[in-house]
Amino acid sequence: MATLTTSPLTLAIPSKGRLKDNCNAWFAGAGVTMEQTVGARGYRASFTGFPDVEVMLLSAGEIASSLLAGDIHLGITGEDLLREEAPELEGRMQLLKPLGFGFADVVVAVSQAWIDVSTMADLDDVCAAYAHTHRRRLRVATKYAQLTRSFFAQARISDYRIVPSAGATEGAPAAGTAEVIVDITTTGATLRDNGLKILDDGVILKSQAQLAASLSADWTAEARSACERLLRKLDPANPLHAGLAAHLPRA
């Protein structure tokens, strides 16, 4: 594993936005004070009274990939990003606690003009008809390629192809770069503004922020005890700190 810090335990939290504010509120509510310092190579912080814990401020996407790579022990980020980064979480990551903020749904959306399409079964018909009529597969724009693949496979849809989207996915059908999108939404307003609607059975994942542990990080005895101590403070009502040890690899 790559060593990003010298502290026994590393926790990464989102470096900006509402997720960061919600994390801070959660820490404050548990009586944990975070002191942020600007380090030479990105943002670092620490918790008062927890000298063996280093806090890193990373982008939400980096937190998911760092957990997977084992570069950090703990991380807080959206479940959508975790599941997209590692379709098979088992043995690689442990979701410790849904945090009750950062709610968002990953959904399948089509144009409102498609009045004949309201379910995945309809979409399946349209995919097949489209491949036949237009001699190419219907395109699904998304940044959630893995989630889309497994959801479409469950819905038994195969006549489509994924077009990777870096941003503004909701504009793809109007721009003509894809016919269907899989994207994240909280209220559905952005989708509606772009003339799109969510399929009745098109919710792939009801996501929220998760506290997750990497199973490939370097779990030394010091890291384990620092982790238990921190979680007992952050989440006293939940006996998860007792159960956590069983899920972590032995040092």
Added chain:
Amino acid sequence: MVTFPYYQTSAMEALNAQAMALLNLFAARGYVREEPAVLQPAEIFLNRSGEEIRRRTFTLTDPSGRDLALRPDLTIPICREAVLANRALPARISYNGLVFRHQPGEPNRPTQFFQAGVELLGLGNARAGDAEILTLAVESLRVCGLKDFSLRIGDLALFGALVDGLSLPPQWRARLKRHFWRAGYVESLLHWLGHGDSAPKLPGSRAEIEALLQADAPLAGRTREEIISRAMDRAAEAASLHLDSKIADAIAELLDISGPAQEALAKIRALLKTIGINLDPQLAAMEARLATLKSLGVDLSRVQFTAHFGRNMEYYTGFVFELWARDKEGPVQVAGGGRYDSMMEMLGAKTPVSAVGCALRTERVLAAKMAGGA
């Protein structure tokens, strides 16, 4: 098997000798050997195959930004070349080469392996084509020295013909056929058709449907007419969508039939009689394949017919088969093939071109032979 095989001298020599024997057999039957590039334009696999093949295809981007793929099979590039080069038909083409497959969730399966095989394109007589390829598959294993093997056979056309005989809207017939190879799902569709509630309703008149379409939303790749016409079909089907529960249950029962081929066919005949559907031409085609196997000296008790048997590659349209043997770890599929009559048109052929072929997993054939057969 390992994820990244390393071929020692002795293994390579054994594989080469086996490949020569196979290619000589193919040549003796009139097949010319060809070799598509290992690195292919990605879109021929990604546009023409479903997401299942795409998921298992290694793709990469070249320095100029072009999407490439390591060939996940040789059938698609060979058929594509036949279309592009406007080959004289019927064409008989053989190959032996590496293919590359990502094996998600199965870290112990190899990501590259050799395949030897044949493609028979544009032979008008389907029954003769099925017999030729089936014969060649059996002869292939024998020429490799593998005498002890069993077969699994099926026919997607049997189910297609059955569904065509049902009083269902065309899009429902198409849907059932398209999902034939997904055991479980088709049964749930049938159950819903026989016992379920009717579909949600759309307005019935064209004017009402057109009024709904006034929304300021993108057509997203479909024409207005495509949308209106499917909406009207759906409105019509909502009223009529129902299947006699006796027929729905009988079809589900039929799909469950599996066993020694002759017994299975007898069961199918009996079941079809009870619901008054005639599939004699399709059943006769299956009988003819069994006769072919018998004439080759294959013990028919080792030929298993499975009604819902398709292949996990999505392009098969008719007869499908697999040949199985044993290596030192247990049963292993050593060859597979079938009919894929829609492939050539998907690849751009202007008229329908029949296609049937088979491929051998030559490393598995060798391992099975070394283990002493089944």
